[in-house]
Amino acid sequence: MPLRPGRPPRVTISDVSTAAGVSAATVSRVLNGTARVDSSLVDRVHAAVATLGYRPNAAAQGLARGEWGTIGVLVPDLANPYFPDVLKAVSAVARSHGRRMMVMESDEDPAVEHDLVEDLMRCCDGVLLCSPRMPRAELAELVARKHPLVLFNRIVPGLPVPSISVDFHGGMTAVCGHLAQLGHRRAAYLSGPSASWANAERLRAFESARAFGLEVEVVECGATSEAGYDAVAAVLAAAEVTAILGYNDLVALGALARMRELGVAVPSAYSVVGFDDISLERVAHSNLTTVSMPRDELGRRAGELLEQLLVNGDDAEPTYLPMSLQVRDTSGPPRG
Amino acid sequence: MPLRPGRPPRVTISDVSTAAGVSAATVSRVLNGTARVDSSLVDRVHAAVATLGYRPNAAAQGLARGEWGTIGVLVPDLANPYFPDVLKAVSAVARSHGRRMMVMESDEDPAVEHDLVEDLMRCCDGVLLCSPRMPRAELAELVARKHPLVLFNRIVPGLPVPSISVDFHGGMTAVCGHLAQLGHRRAAYLSGPSASWANAERLRAFESARAFGLEVEVVECGATSEAGYDAVAAVLAAAEVTAILGYNDLVALGALARMRELGVAVPSAYSVVGFDDISLERVAHSNLTTVSMPRDELGRRAGELLEQLLVNGDDAEPTYLPMSLQVRDTSGPPRG
DNA sequence: GCCTGGTCTGAAAGCGATTTCAGATCTCCC
DNA sequence: GGGAGATCTGAAATCGCTTTCAGACCAGGC
Numbered sequence: 001m002p003l004r005p006g007r008p009p010r011v012t013i014s015d016v017s018t019a020a021g022v023s024a025a026t027v028s029r030v031l032n033g034t035a036r037v038d039s040s041l042v043d044r045v046h047a048a049v050a051t052l053g054y055r056p057n058a059a060a061q062g063l064a065r066g067e068w069g070t071i072g073v074l075v076p077d078l079a080n081p082y083f084p085d086v087l088k089a090v091s092a093v094a095r096s097h098g099r100r101m102m103v104m105e106s107d108e109d110p111a112v113e114h115d116l117v118e119d120l121m122r123c124c125d126g127v128l129l130c131s132p133r134m135p136r137a138e139l140a141e142l143v144a145r146k147h148p149l150v151l152f153n154r155i156v157p158g159l160p161v162p163s164i165s166v167d168f169h170g171g172m173t174a175v176c177g178h179l180a181q182l183g184h185r186r187a188a189y190l191s192g193p194s195a196s197w198a199n200a201e202r203l204r205a206f207e208s209a210r211a212f213g214l215e216v217e218v219v220e221c222g223a224t225s226e227a228g229y230d231a232v233a234a235v236l237a238a239a240e241v242t243a244i245l246g247y248n249d250l251v252a253l254g255a256l257a258r259m260r261e262l263g264v265a266v267p268s269a270y271s272v273v274g275f276d277d278i279s280l281e282r283v284a285h286s287n288l289t290t291v292s293m294p295r296d297e298l299g300r301r302a303g304e305l306l307e308q309l310l311v312n313g314d315d316a317e318p319t320y321l322p323m324s325l326q327v328r329d330t331s332g333p334p335r336g
Numbered sequence: 337m338p339l340r341p342g343r344p345p346r347v348t349i350s351d352v353s354t355a356a357g358v359s360a361a362t363v364s365r366v367l368n369g370t371a372r373v374d375s376s377l378v379d380r381v382h383a384a385v386a387t388l389g390y391r392p393n394a395a396a397q398g399l400a401r402g403e404w405g406t407i408g409v410l411v412p413d414l415a416n417p418y419f420p421d422v423l424k425a426v427s428a429v430a431r432s433h434g435r436r437m438m439v440m441e442s443d444e445d446p447a448v449e450h451d452l453v454e455d456l457m458r459c460c461d462g463v464l465l466c467s468p469r470m471p472r473a474e475l476a477e478l479v480a481r482k483h484p485l486v487l488f489n490r491i492v493p494g495l496p497v498p499s500i501s502v503d504f505h506g507g508m509t510a511v512c513g514h515l516a517q518l519g520h521r522r523a524a525y526l527s528g529p530s531a532s533w534a535n536a537e538r539l540r541a542f543e544s545a546r547a548f549g550l551e552v553e554v555v556e557c558g559a560t561s562e563a564g565y566d567a568v569a570a571v572l573a574a575a576e577v578t579a580i581l582g583y584n585d586l587v588a589l590g591a592l593a594r595m596r597e598l599g600v601a602v603p604s605a606y607s608v609v610g611f612d613d614i615s616l617e618r619v620a621h622s623n624l625t626t627v628s629m630p631r632d633e634l635g636r637r638a639g640e641l642l643e644q645l646l647v648n649g650d651d652a653e654p655t656y657l658p659m660s661l662q663v664r665d666t667s668g669p670p671r672g
Numbered sequence: 673g674c675c676t677g678g679t680c681t682g683a684a685a686g687c688g689a690t691t692t693c694a695g696a697t698c699t700c701c702c
Numbered sequence: 703g704g705g706a707g708a709t710c711t712g713a714a715a716t717c718g719c720t721t722t723c724a725g726a727c728c729a730g731g732c
Binding site: 053055056057058059060062063068070077078079081083084085087088091092095100101102103104105107118119121122123145 | 389391392393394395396398399404406413414415417419420421423424427428431436437438439440441443454455457458459481
C-alpha cells in the first residue's frame with residue numbers, strides 16, 4: 001500500500017459524496033455536468049467540494065475516461081531559440097482545448113528520440129514530434145502504432161502521418177534567387193547537422209539554384225554561432241566565393257562576427273545571408289538578410305492539427321508554410 | 337464506455353498475462369523487478385511483451401502507485417530567453433530520476449497562475465513555480481495544501497516552502513558599487529514589471545546604493561527591448577543622470593540601440609548596464625556590462641530540490657545563488 | 673385507482689495497473 | 703518419510719474516478 005510518506009491524505013470523490021450525503025456518481029455528474037441533478041443536491045455537492053478542498057485525481061480520471069487530457073511534445077533542444085516560440089503556441093492551443101502539455105527534449109541525440117516518444121505515448125493522447133532526426137524506419141515504426149502523432153518540420157513522403165513544416169526548400173531557393181539576381185555566381189553554404197531533414201531540404205534547393213546560375217559549395221559547420229565563427233576561415237580560402245549562406249541565423253551571425261574581426265567588408269566583399277529570422281535582430285543590430293517563417297502560426301497550426309486528429313481522426317495532406325525573404329543590409333552585389 | 341473512436345485497441349497487462357500463460361501479478365513483477373520470478377516465466381513474459389508491443393498505461397500505474405512520475409513547471413513566459421535554459425536543466429534532472437515534465441505558462445498573467453498550479457497539482461508529484469507574480473496570500477494558500485512545491489526566483493519570508501533564487505539584490509548592489517566606484521552619482525533604472533518580486537529585489541538594492549553615494553531614479557519601463565528603446569527619451573531628459581541600469585539585458589540592449597541611433601556615446605556620455613547576461617552577447621556584439629547568473633546550475637538545483645522534497649520531504653532553508661558582475665565595454669567613468 | 677412513461681439517484685462494474693495474502697511447491701533435515 | 707521453512711505464483715483487493723443499469727419516485731391519463 002503506497003502510503004506516500006509525509007504526503008497529505010488525498011481527498012477523494014467518496015469523501016465528498018459522504019460529506020454531501022449523495023453517491024459518488026452524483027458528485028461526478030455534478031462536477032462534469034454530464035446529467036441533470038436536482039439543484040439542492042448540486043448545492044450540497046459544491047459545498048462539500050469547497051469545504052474539503054476536493055480536486056479530482058487526474059490519473060483516475062484518465063484511467064476511467066480512457067483519455068489523459070494531455071498532449072506530448074518532443075523537441076531536439078529547448079535552448080534553441082526556435083522551439084520556445086513553437087511550444088508557446090502549442091501550449092496555448094492545447095490549453096484552449098482543455099489539455100495539458102508534456103515536454104521532452106532529446107538534447108539533439110537522435111538515438112534517444114524513439115524511447116522518448118514511446119514514453120510520451122504512454123501518457124499522452126497525442127504526440128507532436130518536432131524536427132525529429134531519427135531514421136525513417138524508426139519513424140515508420142512509431143507511426144504504425146496508430147497512436148495520434150503529428151510531425152513538425154519533417155515531411156516523409158509516403159508515411160501516412162499528418163505533417164506540417166516550413167517550406168525550407170522554397171526559402172532557400174528564394175535566397176539563391178536573390179543572390180543570383182544580385183550577380184553572385186558562387187556561394188558557400190555553412191551546413192547544419194547532417195542528420196537533419198531541414199538541412200537536407202536546404203541542400204536540395206542548391207540543385208535548382210544551379211539553374212539560375214548560382215553554384216553553391218558546402219562547408220561542414222553546425223548549428224551554433226561558434227560553429228559559424230569557426231567556419232569563416234575555410235570560406236575565405238575558397239576561390240571565387242562571394243556569398244555565404246548560413247544554416248541558420250546563429251551561424252550567419254557567428255560568421256559575421258568573425259568577418260568583422262578580420263576586417264572583411266560586408267556586403268561589399270561578401271554577402272552573408274541567414275535563415276530562420278530569429279528575432280534577435282533588434283538586439284543584434286546586424287540587420288542580417290535572412291528568410292523568416294511564421295513561428296507561432298506554425299506552432300498554432302501544429303497544435304490544431306493534433307487536436308483535429310484527436311477529435312475526429314482527420315488525416316490531412318502535409319502542409320508547407322511559406323518562408324519570406326527579408327532583404328536587409330548584409331547582402332548586395334558582388335565586387336567587380 | 338469510452339471506446340475511443342479510431343484509436344487502436346490498447347494492449348493491457350492481462351493480454352500479456354494470458355499470452356504468456358501467467359498471472360498479471362507476475363507480469364508486473366517481471367517488468368518492475370519487484371520480486372524474484374522463475375527465469376522461464378521471465379522469458380515468456382518478455383516474449384509476450386515484445387510480440388504484443390505492450391506498454392504499461394501510465395495513468396493506471398499512477399493510480400495504483402499513488403505517484404504520477406511527473407513533475408510540473410509553471411513559467412510566466414516560455415518565449416523569454418531566460419526560461420528555456422532553466423527548463424532544459426530541470427527536464428534533465430527530472431529525467432535522470434525517471435520523471436517526466438509537464439510545462440505550463442501563465443503568459444505573464446498573475447491572475448491565472450493559481451488555477452494553473454492547482455491543475456498541475458492534480459497530475460504531478462511535485463510542482464516547480466518559476467518567478468510567480470501572484471500575491472503572497474494566494475501563494476500561502478497553495479503552500480498550505482501540503483503538495484510538494486518549490487519556489488524558484490521568488491522568496492517569501494515566513495512561508496514554509498523550499499525556495500531557490502538568484503541573489504538579485506546582491507547582483508544589483510554589485511552593479512551600483514561598480515558605478516559608484518567609477519564616479520557616478522546619479523543613475524536611472526529602467527524598471528521591470530511592477531508585480532515582479534525580482535524587480536522589487538532590484539529596487540531594494542538602491543537603498544543600500546545610497547550608502548555609497550549613488551542615487552537611482554526609477555523610470556517605468558518593462559521587460560522587453562522595445563520598452564528599453566522607448567524609455568531612453570525620458571532618461572536623456574533627466575538632469576545629472578550619467579548611467580542607465582536596465583531591468584534586464586533586453587531592456588539595456590534596446591536602450592543601447594536607441595542611443596546609438598541618437599548618436600549618444602556609450603560609455604563616455606552614459607554608462608549602460610544590463611542584468612541577467614542572456615548569452616546573446618556573442619551575437620549582439622554590444623559587449624554589454626551586466627551581471628550574470630548560473631542559469632543551468634539554477635535549474636539543476638531547483639530540480640534537485642524538488643526531487644529531495646519528493647523522496648524525503650526535506651525542507652531546506654531558502655538558497656540564494658550569487659550573481660557575478662561582468663564588466664565589459666558599456667560602462668566607464670562619467671564625463672567631467 | 674392503476675398503469676405507463678419520464679426523471680433522477682445510487683449500486684456496482686469497469687478502466688489497467690500494483691500489491692497483499694494465502695496457497696502451492698520444493699528443499700532440506702531429522 | 704514427514705514436517706518446517708523458504709520460494710515462487712496467482713487470486714483478489716485496491717487506487718479514484720466514470721458510466722451503465724436498474725430501481726425509486728412522481729406526474730398524468732385511462
